[in-house]
């Protein structure tokens with residue numbers, strides 16, 4: 001994904017191996033940029049060369065193979081958590097179809113998913129998916145460490161939270177609309193994960209609403225490979241006492257080509273609690289009570305709330 005046209009508005013930040021190392025000179029300046037971007041609009045484009053274009057291409061080819069499996073096989077991908085398994089044929093957004101690899105970026109869960117989809121094995125899918133998701137998870141954790149560090153939050157607290165994280169790797173495919181069919185790929189929503197890393201094939205369609213209300217298109221650019229969208233979800237907003245913005249976004253399919261997306265979403269097992277460093281009792285009092293991330297997902301699922309875009313304030317706002 002890259003920037004051009006309207007998506008020029010998204011900051012573009014280079015995250016190198018060196019700048020991900022907290023003892024390097026470039027770490028803190030990069031951390032401040034990352035934090036400012038997430039506070040301003042809740043997302044930015046990360047140029048991350050550790051994940052090379054060859055691995056990206058290989059992963060997207062395998063994703064096409066995954067979507068070619070028979071429906072009865074696809075339906076075996078289930079989960080007790082809303083949106084974590086296989087989904088398709090939604091009347092309100094008919095173009096999208098997706099799989100969820102729960103426990104993404106771990107070899108065990110990747111093997112389990114592969115064996116469920118290909119009972120006779122598919123080592124190429126398993127090895128590539130694991131290598132790819134591992135690199136994306138390092139970017140995800142690297143970005144979180146930067147935000148925590150930029151706020152001056154105690155490292156111990158940061159480690160405790162990050163060590164409790166787990167991932168959902170989601171594979172999405174959007175077919176093109178038939179005549180007279182709506183072109184909405186994904187309803188406008190705000191993510192319920194902590195942080196997300198999004199990769200796409202060359203087909204555009206992701207639109208994000210900036211804090212000022214303007215919608216921008218996130219345009220994949222052939223001239224900037226190894227570029228990924230980093231996007232904050234509502235739990236990160238609560239953790240930061242409201243300083244990180246979690247943007248509304250949707251997918252609209254206008255062209256004649258199918259869009260494929262691969263996303264890695266992080267979730268926390270440890271309670272999410274605003275760090276002391278982010279509460280100034282007079283001017284910036286506590287705005288969110290501590291909460292359990294999985295309880296938040298259950299709150300979203302229950303009571304017919306799943307189409308309400310913003311739910312963190314009703315869930316744990318003070």
Ligand SMILES: O=C(O)CCC(=O)C(=O)O
Nearest residue numbers: 172191198206251261263
């Ligand atoms: O396909 C995309 O670009 C967006 C996916 C997304 O927003 C999601 O899965 O929450």
Ligand SMILES: [Fe+2]
Nearest residue numbers: 189190191249
């Ligand atoms: Fe999303």
